[in-house]
Amino acid sequence: MILTVTLNTALDITYRVRSLRPHASHRVSEVTERPGGKGVNVARVLAALGHEVTVTGFTGGATGRVVQEKLAAVPGVVDALVPLSGATRRTVAVVDERTGDTTQLNEPGPTVTPTEWSAFQEAYESLLASASMVALCGSLPPGVPVGAYAGLIRTARSFGLPVLLDTSGEPLRRGVAARPDIIKPNADELAELTGSHDPLRATQDARRRGAGAVVASLGPEGLLAATREGRWRATPPTPTRGNPTGAGDAVVAGLLSAWTDHLPWPARLTRAIALSTATVLAPVAGEFDRGVYEELLGLVTVANETSAA
Amino acid sequence: MILTVTLNTALDITYRVRSLRPHASHRVSEVTERPGGKGVNVARVLAALGHEVTVTGFTGGATGRVVQEKLAAVPGVVDALVPLSGATRRTVAVVDERTGDTTQLNEPGPTVTPTEWSAFQEAYESLLASASMVALCGSLPPGVPVGAYAGLIRTARSFGLPVLLDTSGEPLRRGVAARPDIIKPNADELAELTGSHDPLRATQDARRRGAGAVVASLGPEGLLAATREGRWRATPPTPTRGNPTGAGDAVVAGLLSAWTDHLPWPARLTRAIALSTATVLAPVAGEFDRGVYEELLGLVTVANETSAA
Structure with a gap:
């Protein structure tokens, strides 16, 4: 199977409003919710193409439960998310029906404790045993060391697995040095x-x-x-x-x-x-x-x- | 005890952002969550003043569970919310740190089925037996008849209880005719x-x-x-x-x-x-x-x- 890693999973919420005006009050006409975070999105597309795919990363709180309920409803995606004490972040996309434009509000995500980060790394290693390929996707939540992707790349390579990295900023700079x-x-x-x-x-x-x-x-x-x-x-x-x-x-x-x-x-x-x-x-x-x-x-x-x- | 009714309870979420700009992407710097809806807010103030107070209305879904968890942490407020199959709505207040202004996004709320509305009316009647006063607060969720408050006022009056009504539009017009x-x-x-x-x-x-x-x-x-x-x-x-x-x-x-x-x-x-x-x-x-x-x-x-x- 293909393993996608999303350390900062999200509950993606989309609001439709007639017209977004700062400092006004808006009635939301339509609410949709999807499990999100880059690696989760990648997994959904891979599953739709018929590939076996497993998602890992963190999940927690009421929002994490919704993410997992909704993931369970996606055929072909296996949920191997690791629990944490904080709550999975939300992202809110506000779609202006008049212009079609989107305004995005992204919560920072829960702080990952050193114990939770260790638990994730153990879970990741055991998943690698049955993986054919790894994708490391998205931003790092607070508490995860900035060199996290570099470490995850080295571990995957020690299993002889090919790795794709899709991130930005310092986690990308550090990750690239680990030769994805x-x-x-x-x-x-x-x-x-x-x-x-x-x-x-x-x-x-x-x-x-x-x-x-x-x-x-x-x-x-x-x-x-x-x-x-x-x-x-x-x-x-x-x-x-x-x-x-x-x-x-x-x-x-x-x-x-x-x-x-x-x-x-x-x-x-x-x-x-x-x-x-x-x-x-x-x-x-x-x-x-x-x-x-x-x-x-x-x-x-x-x-x-x-x-x- | 004082009974407050909030048919459209909410999970009130506040986001702080540096500066809200339509069609841009924003990193939320701080997230706070509170149980909300007018009657819930009224109950929290009453409890802080030392009054015995019970809240009723509807609760459902992952957001409803968070509302109830947070209500349980408010000393003096008794939770008598009635379950429904839909999810309690969210409201999102986006505070612009630069101007201090707030932009409000209000979800419409879950649709209440006729069975759920009947179940609420029964629960309400049994709560009235131990109430000294009733406050009916806020908007009606989809599915609740527009004359709902008028009916709830008449029921309270049949128990000899004084009633305060705080709503707007047609529910207020119909409610006033029932002599709150x-x-x-x-x-x-x-x-x-x-x-x-x-x-x-x-x-x-x-x-x-x-x-x-x-x-x-x-x-x-x-x-x-x-x-x-x-x-x-x-x-x-x-x-x-x-x-x-x-x-x-x-x-x-x-x-x-x-x-x-x-x-x-x-x-x-x-x-x-x-x-x-x-x-x-x-x-x-x-x-x-x-x-x-x-x-x-x-x-x-x-x-x-x-x-x-």
């Missing part, structure tokens, strides 16, 4: 890691820092991949407008899915672009339309990127 | 009920519609009371600036507290003003400072209102 197989930064995260705003130069630099491959997600401009086997740029057939929520997680799921199917890089990037585009076009945030996805598989362009950094 | 002893509208609610924006005229009109007494809360201008015994205007010693959250509920608690102590109208209004002012001045939304409250008791002005409507 793939990182998937967006343009801002890549610039913060390397100091360069030139994606070509920056992806090369990130490889020199330790990443086996760098897949940079550049929004409407698609993906730029720098790998041991070569460099590619992958783009959707037409620029897409829609809700970008979950598009980055769909890229990660696409890469993992094609990687576990032993496909070469161009096919991995094709799957990643088709999934993320189908997610942006879906009416429900974070979901993807299977028909659109399958149609897009034949329409993605993957070109060799030849200019030197 | 006191209503406590704010200026907008009173104008909506009577069609008049002149508070003196409107309080008289609301009495003609069936209310035994009308206590209109006019914000910084204090309270205007029209009763069988006379008319009064009650004002704090100085205009107060602060957080108005819970000030209206503190007025209701002050009226009930002094009423249950058999005090005449001017003393009831004094207690209401002192409590609401102490609530506005408190650093925590909806709480009040006992020292400030006791000091204010000697400083409130209650004047006969003699001009004719």
Whole structure:
């Protein structure tokens, strides 16, 4: 199975309001709740594609119970979350019905105690025994050491497992030094890691820092991949407008899915672009339309990127 | 005991953010949770004043469990909430640390089924047997008939119990016709009920519609009371600036507290003003400072209102 790690799981709440005005009172017309956090989103997409996937990370409190109840209702996702005494954070996305824009409020998450962090590391090791691949996703909750991902990468590598890392800031910088197989930064995260705003130069630099491959997600401009086997740029057939929520997680799921199917890089990037585009076009945030996805598989362009950094 | 009814209980969540900007992503720096809904707030103030108080209404889902856990930690409040299959709503208050202003997001609440509404009415009747006074507070959740408060008032009166009604719109209009002893509208609610924006005229009109007494809360201008015994205007010693959250509920608690102590109208209004002012001045939304409250008791002005409507 593919193991996805989400240390800062979330209960993702979406509110629809007629028009969001600061300092006013709003009646919420529609409330939806989903289990969230990047690794959980990745797992949901992988399960929808037919892969065996297990989610781990932390869960706690009333919000954690809701996350687990809702995870249990997702076919194909195995819940191996580790309990903690604090409560799983909420994220609130407020959708303005007039403009379609979203305002996001993210709780920081519960503080993880040293005992809870040790318990997680033990649970993680025992899960690795039956894993074929690991994805480490998202921010670190308070209390987890900033070098956490570096440690988790080394443990996975000691089991001979390939690892994808999708995070930002200092946890990304420390994680890259532990030599993950793939990182998937967006343009801002890549610039913060390397100091360069030139994606070509920056992806090369990130490889020199330790990443086996760098897949940079550049929004409407698609993906730029720098790998041991070569460099590619992958783009959707037409620029897409829609809700970008979950598009980055769909890229990660696409890469993992094609990687576990032993496909070469161009096919991995094709799957990643088709999934993320189908997610942006879906009416429900974070979901993807299977028909659109399958149609897009034949329409993605993957070109060799030849200019030197 | 005093019975407070909150059909649309809530888990009140407060988020602090550096500066709320629509369409941006915000890191919440502080999260606080409290059991909420007007009748729950009234009960908390009454219990702090030393009264025996029982809360009823509905509770359900993970949010309802949190409300009940937190209510159990409030000394002096007895929880007699009735279970329902939907989940208790959340309200989210987003406090902008830069301006101090609050943006409010209120979920609509769960839909109450006819069976659940019948179960509540039975529970209510059995609670009335040991009640000395009833307060019916706040909005109606979906599924509860718009004439609900009128029915609950008639039932309480059949037990010979005095009733205070604090709601708005059509539930207030229907409720007033069932002759509650006191209503406590704010200026907008009173104008909506009577069609008049002149508070003196409107309080008289609301009495003609069936209310035994009308206590209109006019914000910084204090309270205007029209009763069988006379008319009064009650004002704090100085205009107060602060957080108005819970000030209206503190007025209701002050009226009930002094009423249950058999005090005449001017003393009831004094207690209401002192409590609401102490609530506005408190650093925590909806709480009040006992020292400030006791000091204010000697400083409130209650004047006969003699001009004719």
